[in-house]
Amino acid sequence: MSQVNPDNKEHRLPSPISNPENIDFLAAAQENQLLLKYCNSCKEAHYYPRTICPHCGSDDTTWVKSNGHGEIYSYTVMRRGVAVPFAMAYVRLQEGISMLTHLTNCDFDSIRIGQKVKVVFQETEDGQKTHLFEPI
Ligand SMILES: [Zn+2]
Numbered sequence: 478m479s480q481v482n483p484d485n486k487e488h489r490l491p492s493p494i495s496n497p498e499n500i501d502f503l504a505a506a507q508e509n510q511l512l513l514k515y516c517n518s519c520k521e522a523h524y525y526p527r528t529i530c531p532h533c534g535s536d537d538t539t540w541v542k543s544n545g546h547g548e549i550y551s552y553t554v555m556r557r558g559v560a561v562p563f564a565m566a567y568v569r570l571q572e573g574i575s576m577l578t579h580l581t582n583c584d585f586d587s588i589r590i591g592q593k594v595k596v597v598f599q600e601t602e603d604g605q606k607t608h609l610f611e612p613i
Contacts, residue, residue, distance in 0.1 A: 488563035490579060490609070492601040499526045501540055506606045509598045511543040513572055522572045545596035546571050547610070554585045568594055568610050582611035 493503055505512040513522045518535035529536055552566035564580040566588070580588060581597060594610040601607050 488559070488561045488579070490599060490601040490607055492603040492605050493607050498528050502526045503605065505540075506598055506608055509606070511545050511596045511608050512540045513543045513570075513574065514538050515541040522574050524574045524576045541572075543570055543572055543596070546613075547594055549580075549588065549590055549592045549594060549610075550575055551590065552580065552588050554588070564588060566594075566610065576608075579609040580611065581609050588612075 493499070493506075495503055502512050502514075512526070513524060514526045514530075515522045515538065516530035516532060516535055517537040517539060519530060519533040521530070521532045522541065523531050528538060530538055547568045547570040550567040550569045552564060554562060554564045556562045562585060564583070564585050566578060566580050567575045568578050569575045580594070581599065593613045595613050596608050597611050598606040598608055
């Protein structure tokens with residue numbers, strides 16, 4: 478299992494796996510848009526994308542565009558046992574949900590909880606784009 482790009486400089490992002498509930502989410506990522514599922518019944522957003530709202534059980538859910546801004550809730554930097562260090566974080570979006578994601582375009586030693594971040598999109602190992610976050 479390879480963890481690095483051929484140039485051996487960047488962590489290689491794993492490709493997202495498509496399913497009927499996230500196919501629109503993944504298609505939007507190819508257009509550099511972050512979509513969230515929003516429940517019209519309880520007025521809450523959720524992630525990961527699901528047809529049935531995890532808060533109230535309603536199937537009256539729809540897609541909304543995230544503004545892509547949030548802050549780091551928690552993070553870790555993987556340095557051991559990997560060819561190239563990488564950082565992962567829980568990012569809390571302004572829409573009120575948290576997502577597990579990679580961090581990019583940052584000095585791993587300067588990452589801080591509460592740091593403001595915004596979404597960016599990068600290609601994964603199979604060429605699909607996926608979301609990750611960088612400091613503002
Ligand atoms: Zn709901």
